Amino acid sequence: MKAVSCLNSTLEVVDLPDPQPAEGQLVLDVLRCGICGSDLHAKDHADELTEMLDEVGYPDFIRSDTPVVMGHEFCGRVAERGRGVGKEFTPGKTVVSFPLVRARGGVHLTGLSPLAPGGYAERVVAEAAMTFVVPNGLDPGIAALTExxxxxxxxxxxxxxxxxxxxxxxxxxxxxxxxxxxxxxxxxxxxxxxxxxxxxxxxxxxxxxxxxxxxxxxxxxxxxxxxxxxxNDLPALYELGIGSMEKLRRLPGWSHVYRAVDSLGATAxxxxxxxxxxxxxxxxxxxxxxxxxxxxxxxxxxxxxxxxxxxxxxxxxxxxxxxVFGYTPLEFRDTLHMLADGKLDGSALVTGTVGLHGVATAFQALGDPEKHAKIMIDPASAATAP
CATH class of the missing domain: 3.40.50.720 (NAD(P)-binding Rossmann-like Domain)
Known part of the structure; x- marks a missing residue:
């Protein structure tokens, strides 16, 4: 399959073996994958985070000297499924997935680790337990905004x-x-x-x-x-405090009144x-x-x-x-359904689309805030500029 590899701050389209699903996993044909701001930073500055993540027990984050396929904001179509995967994930179903995957004896950040290639590719592996069918015929470009x-x-x-x-x-x-x-x-x-x-x-x-x-x-x-x-300044708050206490102290049992108002959050x-x-x-x-x-x-x-x-x-x-950091599986699922039900409109974020050969150009374009916010990658597209 074709994929975009990042090595020493250089993005290059390469040929990689097609991924295979392990038990409980899916292989997806990538329909859309968003370029995240963390991807932009990781391309040139990944090493700044490796030591910190190592301290919290994750030594397998992106490193500049190790090739990685980025992309953790993806929507895809089920191509293959491993043993033990439920019938809801029949081939052809359009899905989004939480970007965590089991590989090499651990759980890894999809698209943010060389051990878990991401969605800047024709295919990507996902955990069925963390994958959700896209409802209501939601456009893949909008579904990819779930993450x-x-x-x-x-x-x-x-x-x-x-x-x-x-x-x-x-x-x-x-x-x-x-x-x-x-x-x-x-x-x-x-x-x-x-x-x-x-x-x-x-x-x-x-x-x-x-x-x-x-x-x-x-x-x-x-x-x-x-x-x-x-x-915005302490003296104004202090004056309010003294003035309020002057009024309260005129009331019998003022402390009970104060306590009742405070319990309602009205004193803050x-x-x-x-x-x-x-x-x-x-x-x-x-x-x-x-x-x-x-x-x-x-x-x-x-x-x-x-x-x-x-x-x-x-x-x-x-x-x-x-x-704050990340989200829960339920928040991920609920966000997808808010998008699909029209309760959440994220369409303004998507300002362009490129194919795999346009990813490097898209990274450059995202440096100009006047032109783009979120550029989507469509592996089937021949577009080389957003």
Whole structure:
């Protein structure tokens, strides 16, 4: 089969043996595979992560000196199935799969390990237990968005955001746009999106953002409605505390009133829920410094380099930092069905398609935020440019 191999930061179409399914596995003919931002970074900087992943017990991540077939956002058609696979996966069924596969005595990250070749190929192996039939005749190009949309779904769920909250999305690349789509599907009333790129701000509007901000011109924090903006300085909060206590102390049994109001969450200052979707060094400390007091920051952008922050700043402001990664099998399945049922619209993310011989060109094109967000690979296509 044809596949795109990455070795020493070079992408090249190569011939590889057709994969064979082990027990409980499927071989899929790849219909579409999305190019992820982590793929772009891993092409040139994979070695930055290998030591860290080794520390958490995974030594088989991408390395620059070992050829790897990337691609973990794929939709395919069942071509072959191994022993023990259920009848729902008959040949010809269109499916998406969680990018984990058993191989070489372990479980590996599909498309992010040389031991688990991914979807930048004509065929890919998937675990039947982690594979889901695409319902309602959903287009493969949209079905392939299940994986990145599941990342966003997991982040939004972990934030515990409500419809009455204001969401702030910093960075409108594919990750930020997916978060906006999921916030919109969740019914969040006000979504503020921030990005330097006019093209990405336009895509943010298409995905459901209510307010878009160019951070070179204005602060996205100032765009949050005043009643939910929160406090930006300690003296204002202290003054509110003293003033409130002066009023409460005039009431008999004031502590019971205070306790009842506190149990309802009404004593905490209003603040937006901030989704950091940029993932570059320095961004996190900047957000902590600019965010209102008691802000919740959900870190979705995957920073692959070392970073630093000021713990004292986060402590004084009582910042709630929540880091998110991946998704559960149920979130993956539910995201697929939201796309298929029309409850989630991710179509704005897909801005181009190439064949295998166009992958290197697509990587270059994705460096320009004004032109592309998500480029899909169609192994059957002869297109060499998106």
């Amino acid at each position: 990145p949309m599941a990342v966003a779904y997991h982040a939004v769920r972990r934030s515990k955001i409500t419809r009455k909250d204001v969401a702030m999305v910093l960075g409108c690349g594919p990750v930020g746009l997916a978060v906006i789509c999921q916030l919109k599907a969740r019914g969040v009333g006000t979504i503020v999106a921030s990005d330097f790129s006019p093209g990405r701000r336009a895509l943010a509007v298409r995905c459901g953002a209510d307010i878009v901000v160019d951070p070179a011109v204005a602060s996205p924090y100032d765009a949050v409605p005043a009643k939910q903006r929160g406090f 200052p209003k603040r937006p829920v901030i989704f950091e979707c940029v993932g570059v060094p320095g961004m996190l400390d900047g957000v902590i410094g600019a965010a209102p007091l008691a802000a919740q920051i959900v870190v979705v952008g995957f920073c692959m380099g070392d970073d630093k922050l000021r713990p004292a700043m986060a402590m004084v402001k009582e910042i709630d930092l929540r880091f």
